[in-house]
Amino acid sequence: MAYRDNTKVVHIGDRVIGGGNPILIQSMTNTRTEDVKATVEQIHRLEAAGCDIIRCTCPTEEAARAIGEIRKQISIPLVADIHFDYKMAIAAMENGADKIRINPGNIGSKERIAAVVSCAKERNIPIRVGVNSGSLEKDLVEKYHGVTAEGLVESAIDKIGIIEDLGYDNMVVSIKSSNVMLCVKAHELLAKQCSYPLHVGITEAGTVYGGNIKSSVGLGIILNEGIGDTIRVSLSGDPVEEIKTAKMILRTLDIRKGGIEVIACPTCGRTRIDLIGLANKVETLVQNYDLNIKVAVMGCAVNGPGEAKEADIGIAGGDGEGLLIKHGEIIRKIPEDQLLSVLKEELDNYR
Numbered sequence: 001m002a003y004r005d006n007t008k009v010v011h012i013g014d015r016v017i018g019g020g021n022p023i024l025i026q027s028m029t030n031t032r033t034e035d036v037k038a039t040v041e042q043i044h045r046l047e048a049a050g051c052d053i054i055r056c057t058c059p060t061e062e063a064a065r066a067i068g069e070i071r072k073q074i075s076i077p078l079v080a081d082i083h084f085d086y087k088m089a090i091a092a093m094e095n096g097a098d099k100i101r102i103n104p105g106n107i108g109s110k111e112r113i114a115a116v117v118s119c120a121k122e123r124n125i126p127i128r129v130g131v132n133s134g135s136l137e138k139d140l141v142e143k144y145h146g147v148t149a150e151g152l153v154e155s156a157i158d159k160i161g162i163i164e165d166l167g168y169d170n171m172v173v174s175i176k177s178s179n180v181m182l183c184v185k186a187h188e189l190l191a192k193q194c195s196y197p198l199h200v201g202i203t204e205a206g207t208v209y210g211g212n213i214k215s216s217v218g219l220g221i222i223l224n225e226g227i228g229d230t231i232r233v234s235l236s237g238d239p240v241e242e243i244k245t246a247k248m249i250l251r252t253l254d255i256r257k258g259g260i261e262v263i264a265c266p267t268c269g270r271t272r273i274d275l276i277g278l279a280n281k282v283e284t285l286v287q288n289y290d291l292n293i294k295v296a297v298m299g300c301a302v303n304g305p306g307e308a309k310e311a312d313i314g315i316a317g318g319d320g321e322g323l324l325i326k327h328g329e330i331i332r333k334i335p336e337d338q339l340l341s342v343l344k345e346e347l348d349n350y351r
């Protein structure tokens with residue numbers, strides 16, 4: 001049985017995580033939260049891409065007020081991200097945040113943490129306790145001779161204890177590091193000691209290229225070990241890319257079904273069409289369909305149909321014309337410049 005089957009069930013707005021519920025995908029806006037219009041627009045794009053929960057930073061009173069406005073205009077739960085100022089955590093909750101993310105280590109005195117917990121308790125708002133390798137306490141760095149998985153876990157357990165001692169257990173926990181294997185080890189250790197749902201991500205993973213690889217390796221191992229109730233792929237790029245990658249990670253691991261999987265040939269000396277451009281266009285096109293099928297985009301008619309056998313629909317390039325293929329069977333020839341439009345038609349009418 002996976003660790004995630006036994007975590008505590010936590011409600012975030014109208015979504016439920018933990019206790020074996022489906023793993024949800026999160027992202028974070030990179031607009032100024034105070035700019036309600038831009039933030040709402042970005043959240044709508046993320047919702048359309050498949051984002052389940054969104055987080056916005058809340059560094060000012062104006063941002064806290066904006067949380068309320070944004071909340072009214074979106075249909076996924078909104079998490080307020082707070083650092084340092086406990087008053088912002090309270091203001092975000094008063095304005096309708098569905099969850100808050102804090103690092104109790106930088107919120108300050110026990111009284112301030114108690115004030116935040118008391119406000120969360122009144123409204124039954126979950127608190128995500130987040131620990132990052134970049135802000136690990138000095139004494140733990142010294143104790144473990146550097147930033148280690150053991151130190152991160154001890155820090156997280158300590159923070160959980162602070163909230164529990166205040167009589168609250170509506171919590172989600174995250175420990176993040178940009179060091180992939182350190183992050184993996186920390187999750188393995190934490191999952192054995194913690195029954196709260198875990199939000200998993202590789203922090204500051206990098207650009208779309210490097211970040212996708214680091215996130216895929218890290219999240220792939222952690223999720224495959226049965227750990228993790230929500231995920232975020234962190235990328236220095238358009239957050240919509242985070243959602244696309246997160247969905248593909250879940251599908252690749254067979255954790256989430258649905259959505260079109262695109263298979264494309266790597267191209268070779270036989271390729272006579274712009275296969276790479278076509279495959280990219282197909283990948284964008286399929287985002288608009290909620291079909292649980294495979295689509296193959298192959299470079300040539302020699303091996304294309306055979307290699308596309310596994311796919312429900314395939315298109316193969318040629319010299320001036322291409323082929324429409326279904327389950328490895330050639331259906332008909334198509335002029336090369338119509339390959340994409342014919343595929344779209346097939347998807348529109350797919351039963």
Ligand code: SF4
Binds near residue numbers: 298
């Ligand atoms: S499908 Fe054709 S073009 Fe693509 S790699 Fe195979 S042989 Fe080459």
